[in-house]
Amino acid sequence: MHASAPPYMHGWFHRLQAAARASLAHESHGDIRYIIVAERISIYQVDEDDMEVFLLLHSVVMHVTAALVILVYIPLSAPVKLLVRAFVKPLRKEDLRGKVVLITGASSGIGEELAYQYAKEGACLALVARREQALKAVAAAALERGAPDVLVFPGDVSDPDQSRRAVEETVAHFGKLNHLVANAGIWSSCSFDQVTNITAFTKLMDVNFWGSVYPTYYALPHLKASKGKLIVCSSAAGTVATSRMAFYNASKAAQLRFYETLRTEVGSEVGITILTPGYVESEITKGKGIQKTGEVAVDEDARDAQIGVFPVGRVEALCEVALDGIRNGDWYVTWPSMYRPLQLIACLAPEVLDWMSNAMYKEAATAQGRRPLGQRILEATGGKRLYPPSLLQPRIKTD
Incomplete structure (x- = not known):
């Protein structure tokens, strides 16, 4: 041999x-x-030199392909895409009247506002969240805004059985499913070395990742049958590595890659739109999340340390942009738009983003305790006054 x-x-x-x-x-x-x-008997074998040539060939092909994409495809396709977006997509925008939309995490924040936006377009809604009374209040408001019918399902989508029943009850009630909005999520903001209860942070993957995957699994056959759409609320944090959010960033990156992969698998059978918002008014930006001790609580000081001088967008503005992108069949919706160049920097010059993150979140002693630079600037300038009004009075729904 x-x-x-x-x-x-x-x-x-x-x-x-x-x-x-x-x-x-x-x-x-x-x-x-x-x-x-x-x-x-002979077996053809590849020696080390042959394998190196094989790898080199693939490397050359991929580098040439990348160069062609950057130098040829992008410059030529960009104006075409702009023309399609300006003149073709508005003519093909989806009519949502009578469509059945299942929204998870619908009791507050982005999920609640998306329910109202869909309701204005005449869609029938199935709303899922853990807090029943808050969910019923959202359902009543959605009916007032024009939804023909609203189904309420109190449940936890990080439980696969409850996800299955939510989908089954929706289809049993309406007879079909056109859109699934996987929105349920939870936040955390603390440095990794400050964590005192590491096992508590598995909840981030349970809710942010599996809480999207489970309902997707059960809804996918129905979405294929209706040639429907799948909308997942990921985050800019899934593409930009921001300090103090290691667990949250990881859960959102996993979610993002899962749905990008799923898009390649389902092809044109189901449209997939991935939302990657930045800081937007919600219970997350009110400070609710898993704290370093592992408990779920509201900590405005941790919120201010994380957000710092970054602007917080209005949830209504985000959801208007998001629904427009969903109806157009866009692959991604990123808002506020300032996060698009950040994603480009993260891709082309990650060392610059790393320096920015280290500088912004490097803590120093103050009269109020240790504060990162962003929070010190926020407190010195009174920039907190620019927060949306809902963040200045952070009432959290508890029922």
């Missing part, structure tokens, strides 16, 4: 050769004669 063959193949080769010698040299089956000659 060839000297360069991997060791694990030697035993296999010799066993095959011995078996061939022991077999009949000639076996006849009708007019077909099979000749087995053990001494002539």
Whole structure:
């Protein structure tokens, strides 16, 4: 056997050769004669030089492809995409009247506002969240805004059985499912070395990742049947590594990659729009999340340390932009728009983003305790007054 063959193949080769010698040299089956000659058994093997050439070839192909995409495809396709977006997509915008939309995490924040935006367009709604009374209040408001019918399902989508029942009850009630909005999420903001209860942070993956995947799994056959759409509320944090949010960033990155992969698998059967918002008014930006001790609580000081001088957008503005993108069939919706160049920097010059993050979140002692730079600037300038009014009076729905 060839000297360069991997060791694990030697035993296999010799066993095959011995078996061939022991077999009949000639076996006849009708007019077909099979000749087995053990001494002539040969296995083509690739030595190390061949493999290096093979890898080099692929490397050259990928680099040339990347160069063609950057130098040719992007410059040529950009104006075409702009023309399509300006003149073609408005003519093909989806009519949502009578469509059935299932929204998870619908009791507050982005999920609540998306319910209202869909209601204004005449869609029927199925709303899922853990807080029943808050969910019923959202349902009543959605009916007032024009939704023909609203189904309420109190449940926890991080539980696969409850996700299954939410989808089944929606289809049983309305007879179909056109859109699934996977929106349920939870936040955390603390440095990794400040965590005192590491196991509590598994909840972030349970809610942010599996809480999207479970309802998607059960809804996908119905979405394929209706040629519907799947909308997932990820985050700019899934593309930009921001300090103090390691667990949250990881859960959103996993979510983002899952749905990008799913898009390649389902093709045109189901449209997938991924929302990657930045800081937007919600219970998250009110400070609700998993604290370093592992408890879910509201901590405005931790919120201010995280957001710092970054602006917080109005949830209504985000959802108007999001629904427009959903109806157009856009692959991604990023808002506020300032996060688009940040994503580009993260891709092309990650060291710059790393420096910015270190500088913004580096803590220093103050009269109020240790504060990162962003929070010190926020407090010194009174920039907190620019927060949306809902963040200045952070009432959290508890029922």
